[in-house]
Amino acid sequence: MTLDINQDNLYLLLPSKVAWLAGMLSEDKNISIVEAVRMIYSSDTYKQLESEATKMWHLGPVALYQEMNV
Numbered sequence: 445m446t447l448d449i450n451q452d453n454l455y456l457l458l459p460s461k462v463a464w465l466a467g468m469l470s471e472d473k474n475i476s477i478v479e480a481v482r483m484i485y486s487s488d489t490y491k492q493l494e495s496e497a498t499k500m501w502h503l504g505p506v507a508l509y510q511e512m513n514v
Contacts, residue, residue: 455494458493461493461501461505464508465480466480483514489508489512
C-alpha cells in the first residue's frame, strides 16, 4: 500500500483543513460557520490548496489562514 499524496487522493485531506479554517474564520470575523466555509471554498487559497502541485496541503491551519489574507 502506498501512502503518497497525489491529486487523486488529496481530497481526503481537504475537509479537515477547511473545518479548522472555518472555525478560525468564524470566530475571528464573527460570522457563521456556513459563511466561513463559503468564503474558504471561493478563495484563491482554496484553489491552490486543492492542487497537489502547490504542496499547500503541507501547511497547517494557521499558515493557511494567514495565506487567505482575510
